[in-house]
Amino acid sequence: MIPAPLRRAGLVVTAALAALLALATPAAAHGADAPDGTDxxxxxxxxxxxxxxxxxxxxxxxxxxxxxxxxxxxxxxxxxxxxxxxxxxxxxxxxxxxxxxxxxxxxxxxxxxxxxxxxxxxxxxxxxxxxxxxxxxxxxxxxxxxxxxxxxxxxxxxxxxxxxxxxxxxxxxxxxxxxxxxxxxLPPPDAYPWWVAATLGFLVIGAAGLVPGGTAPGVRALRAVGALLALGGVAAVAFTVGRVLDAGAEGVGGVLLGLLGAQLWTLLTGLGAIAAGGYALARRGGADFALALAGACLVLFAGLANLAVLSRSVVPMAGPAVLARIIVASVLATGTGAVAAGVLRLHAAARLARPPARHPRTVPAPSAPR
Structure with a gap:
């Protein structure tokens, strides 16, 4: 049973994400035929x-x-x-x-x-x-x-x-x-090392969810996951800005217009991960749920959407291609790790909040008359 504050937070966040997605979808149609990577x-x-x-x-x-x-x-x-x-x-x-x-x-x-x-x-x-x-x-x-x-x-x-x-x-x-x-x-790069790095990052970050939440190590683990998720959000924002620059934007005004256009949803995903990371660092109620939700959005809209970067030699981002691969691998690692850690902590909290099972009282059988 999920506590009432978490349920209310989930409803608010879900409604907000649905509204943002509805606003971002029309804008994302512009430039939709630009490749996510090429050789x-x-x-x-x-x-x-x-x-x-x-x-x-x-x-x-x-x-x-x-x-x-x-x-x-x-x-x-x-x-x-x-x-x-x-x-x-x-x-x-x-x-x-x-x-x-x-x-x-x-x-x-x-x-x-x-x-x-x-x-x-x-x-x-x-x-x-x-x-x-x-x-x-x-x-x-x-x-x-x-x-x-x-x-x-x-x-x-x-x-x-x-x-x-x-x-x-x-x-x-x-x-x-x-x-x-x-x-x-240009020959494509080998994506295997990047997948290995993302998987190892996922395992390390996700393991923080196994630390008991009510202890001092559990508090430190929560803050560590929050800090890493925030870094993943920063990486997603950096990738989004780099993609806008690669699309030809010039000056602060041109970059802002690009961010508010085709790249709005990815930008909001990165900012949401930063906010959820800060929420966990502040040890707010519902931080575990925020980590899991923001991590899932980060993986879907900033990680999986840019997987081609790991296996293509020419990437849609200003700067070195290897930097784009580092960013995408870190987004995948921090996003999936935050999902795993948040879900594990939620499961542990729900198990502790569950009332103990009541055992029926045993009534002694009446003794037989002598």
Whole structure:
């Protein structure tokens, strides 16, 4: 039987999480086709001829090409048949609704069905789609779209190798500009050591739930689990910020918008783990339940959702790939460990609170008459 305060806390936390999930789900749909990891690395090597104020880069683990134009004049991105596709300039970003690239580039797979009005030979019909000087899009020239690796990679997948050089043509008035880059295969890392580290962390943290809760060692164990869960929450927040930066966010405002958009739920999960860890450090009532619930959310939304990081060479986070793997492994270890410790402590508390079984009183049998 779970005590009444724990039941009330569980109802409040569950309702709050359900509300947050409902708010976060629509936002998470944006950028949903960005990969959680890949073994193909796309890079921009040059813009030729070089123009001050015109920059290009790859974002979202290679999923999109970003072009920023601060030259003060319009620059057009050419589509796959040489037609105008995007126009980026002082007035914002415009797309040509007659260009097939407008529709093909809406998904990373490029499998959108073309509407009847898509005709690369037709005069452009421009439609304003964004403010600002930057545009990001899936460009098939920078991606490997096949389900199987290239033949040279299949022959030797353990070696880094160049797949192709690519070019995305631009036009500024009568001038032709090229964004040049490369697409390489990077051998995937071995995920086994990371799984071992996460499992060992889970066992060590979860074992804290076996320490009797009413003792001084039990109090120290509770605080230790809370501190480690809070660190896991900090790691989840760091990963979320890194993912927003990898998606092309710039400045504090851009990062905040990214956090409140597609990454809102993961951010809230990390913050919830930090709060639950602080709750346990303060030895508040219901701390065991908070540890178990926050740990489960951390594992589901910040750990399992990013498992590809452990086995992919290119990860959707700014910074070294090995740092992303350390973060995900620590999230898995602290989250699962907090779940195990919290559940074990709850079980022990419920067993101690259970009233002792009453044994029926034995009535002596009447003696037989003599």
């Amino acid at each position: 193909y690395r796309a890079e921009v090597t040059a813009t030729s001829p070089d123009r001050p104020g015109l920059t290009a880069r790859i974002v979202e683990a290679g999923a999109r090409l970003e072009l920023t134009n601060r030259t003060g004049r319009d620059v057009e991105v050419m589509g796959y048949s040489g037609e105008p596709y995007l126009r980026i300039g002082p007035g914002g970003v415009y797309e040509n609704s007659r260009s097939p690239a407008t529709y093909l580039n809406r998904t990373i797979a490029g499998d959108t069905q073309l509407p009847p009005e898509a005709d690369p030979a037709a005069p452009p019909v421009w439609r304003r789609v964004a403010d600002g000087p930057s545009a990001r899009w899936h460009d098939q020239r920078t991606l490997w779209l096949e389900s199987t690796p290239p033949p040279q990679v299949s022959a030797d997948p353990t070696r880094q190798q160049r797949i192709r050089d690519w070019v995305v043509p631009l036009r500024a008035g009568d001038e032709t500009i090229e964004v040049r880059g490369t697409l390489d295969w």
